[in-house]
Amino acid sequence: MSMTTKDAAPDPTDRTWTGAVRRLLERRLPLNHILPSRQPFFVGSWVYVFGVVAITGLIWVIGSGIVLAFFGPGWWHVSAVGRFVNSVHFWAVQVLFIFVVLHLWGQYFMASWRDGRATTWVVGVVVFVVALVTGFTGYISQQNLDAQWIAISAKDGINATGAGAFFNVLDFGQMYGIHVMLLPILVTTLVVVHVLQVRMRGVVRPIDATPSGGGTKPPGDAAT
Amino acid sequence: MSKPSSDQDTYYRGIPTVPYDLLKEIILAFVASAVVILVLAVALSSPDIAPVTIQAWAGQDPIDLVTTATSELAGTSFSAAYGPPYSNGSDSVQAIGPFAPQSWAGNAVHLDAAQDFVLGPLGTAAVGNPDLASALGAYTSADDATRQGWLSAYTDALGAASTQDGNVVVAKGNYGPVPVLMANLLAVARSGGLDAQLIAGGQFFATNYTRPLLFMGDGGYLAGLAESQHLLGSQWGMMNETGSYPGQAWLWLYSMWYQIPPYDTAPNADLLVVLTMLGLTLMLAFVPFIPVLRDIPRWIPVHRLIWRDYYRWQQTHATRPDG
Numbered sequence: 163m164s165m166t167t168k169d170a171a172p173d174p175t176d177r178t179w180t181g182a183v184r185r186l187l188e189r190r191l192p193l194n195h196i197l198p199s200r201q202p203f204f205v206g207s208w209v210y211v212f213g214v215v216a217i218t219g220l221i222w223v224i225g226s227g228i229v230l231a232f233f234g235p236g237w238w239h240v241s242a243v244g245r246f247v248n249s250v251h252f253w254a255v256q257v258l259f260i261f262v263v264l265h266l267w268g269q270y271f272m273a274s275w276r277d278g279r280a281t282t283w284v285v286g287v288v289v290f291v292v293a294l295v296t297g298f299t300g301y302i303s304q305q306n307l308d309a310q311w312i313a314i315s316a317k318d319g320i321n322a323t324g325a326g327a328f329f330n331v332l333d334f335g336q337m338y339g340i341h342v343m344l345l346p347i348l349v350t351t352l353v354v355v356h357v358l359q360v361r362m363r364g365v366v367r368p369i370d371a372t373p374s375g376g377g378t379k380p381p382g383d384a385a386t
Numbered sequence: 387m388s389k390p391s392s393d394q395d396t397y398y399r400g401i402p403t404v405p406y407d408l409l410k411e412i413i414l415a416f417v418a419s420a421v422v423i424l425v426l427a428v429a430l431s432s433p434d435i436a437p438v439t440i441q442a443w444a445g446q447d448p449i450d451l452v453t454t455a456t457s458e459l460a461g462t463s464f465s466a467a468y469g470p471p472y473s474n475g476s477d478s479v480q481a482i483g484p485f486a487p488q489s490w491a492g493n494a495v496h497l498d499a500a501q502d503f504v505l506g507p508l509g510t511a512a513v514g515n516p517d518l519a520s521a522l523g524a525y526t527s528a529d530d531a532t533r534q535g536w537l538s539a540y541t542d543a544l545g546a547a548s549t550q551d552g553n554v555v556v557a558k559g560n561y562g563p564v565p566v567l568m569a570n571l572l573a574v575a576r577s578g579g580l581d582a583q584l585i586a587g588g589q590f591f592a593t594n595y596t597r598p599l600l601f602m603g604d605g606g607y608l609a610g611l612a613e614s615q616h617l618l619g620s621q622w623g624m625m626n627e628t629g630s631y632p633g634q635a636w637l638w639l640y641s642m643w644y645q646i647p648p649y650d651t652a653p654n655a656d657l658l659v660v661l662t663m664l665g666l667t668l669m670l671a672f673v674p675f676i677p678v679l680r681d682i683p684r685w686i687p688v689h690r691l692i693w694r695d696y697y698r699w700q701q702t703h704a705t706r707p708d709g
Contacts, residue, residue, distance in 0.1 A: 327491030335593025
């Protein structure tokens with residue numbers, strides 16, 4: 163059963179921090195925002211699917227990555243099953259980035275930061291940047307010729323910033339640990355925050371939308 | 387169903403809603419992406435060209451390995467003179483005027499190229515090898531000028547070197563003990579011993595490949611293989627993958643700067659490119675607050691295509707007295 167505003171009416175005797183956080187969440191993130199079953203009719207565009215496909219790509223990346231991490235970095239080089247799992251990981255990363263970029267351009271041309279959604283945009287860009295670093299550390303962690311050369315050629319750019327002193331791309335152990343543990347947690351957390359921001363505020367209205375006053379039947383909708 | 391909160395009710399007032407099954411959309415997208423990913427994985431597999439070892443380098447291009455090792459001894463190799471974070475040199479320190487962040491964190495790796503890449507491994511190999519021990523003693527006890535004289539002459543001779551049974555042969559000259567040192571280093575490398583020593587660095591567990599990668603990076607053999615796989619920076623290598631597989635195509639903008647002036651010839655190109663990308667990334671993140679950038683979507687009416695149903699609907703209802 164969904165929580166309504168009435169259910170979440172503040173109890174004047176509840177002055178706990180926990181109660182305050184619960185009331186905030188109930189007010190800003192009711193279940194019917196997280197799991198909506200009706201949306202404004204303009205959401206019926208393929209552009210809105212890009213972000214969803216990117217998330218499913220991320221699910222495949224993380225799932226295959228968990229298997230690769232479990233068996234260790236050398237497994238996929240000597241096992242046919244491992245090679246297949248690595249291939250799933252490889253192509254899922256490609257799908258993820260293709261749809262992240264499509265999602266980003268789509269949201270840009272929709273100016274999706276309007277009407278108080280600027281932080282949603284900023285978090286989305288941060289997700290993109292962290293995903294880039296995650297992909298980069300993954301390529302360095304492949305333990306093959308590509309990984310060797312990427313590390314050697316990338317070191318100069320990183321060293322030029324001073325970051326090379328504590329982010330050593332030639333140190334496989336450091337890159338692998340960051341790739342399989344820290345960055346996936348960060349990406350996943352940021353994606354959850356990003357999605358919750360979208361659900362909390364709802365999708366942005368079309369540019370120059372001039373609402374007509376309600377109750378009008380949209381094209382192709384028999385339910386309204 | 388329960389109504390949306392008043393915030394969204396207010397925001398969407400006047401815009402009709404339609405049934406929308408979020409979970410169904412996610413599951414269908416998951417299945418569709420699964421089909422694409424699994425088909426690609428089965429049909430095309432994934433790239434995996436085996437890594438190069440120092441052992442393979444010694445076997446395939448011994449002259450290059452010996453030339454590289456000689457430059458490590460002479461302190462003229464890329465790594466030996468690099469500077470932070472590997473050594474105390476300054477050749478690869480990039481700066482824009484007084485702005486040189488590479489120098490801020492100092493020498494974190496403490497690489498001693500001559501000792502780490504050549505003299506240290508030879509010291510281990512000299513156990514039970516009196517000829518090598520003697521040559522090593524002669525080299526380390528000589529003064530700097532004498533050593534540089536040997537190394538300079540030997541480096542010149544390597545330009546016309548040949549190989550015989552896997553060994554490097556140079557014309558006769560005054561090289562001191564250097565040829566003996568290099569012949570033994572080459573033998574250690576061919577046995578795989580140099581890989582092990584540089585990776586382990588005196589420890590049992592090893593995950594840090596800084597030293598072997600720097601050593602191989604100083605030579606030309608690995609770079610030649612990278613070039614054949616179109617991985618060099620001048621080949622947009624940062625976004626490429628071995629073979630015909632897609633690489634990190636999303637790094638195209640980062641790679642592009644290295645191909646165009648003034649970046650392509652700048653001695654501090656890496657710092658310039660990183661700062662350029664940092665600036666562009668910040669601009670992308672703060673698009674909502676930057677005039678012109680945030681207005682472009684209004685000027686280029688892609689949104690008219692995306693929301694064409696909405697605008698058609700709006701146009702129809704805008705003519706109504708109540709609309």
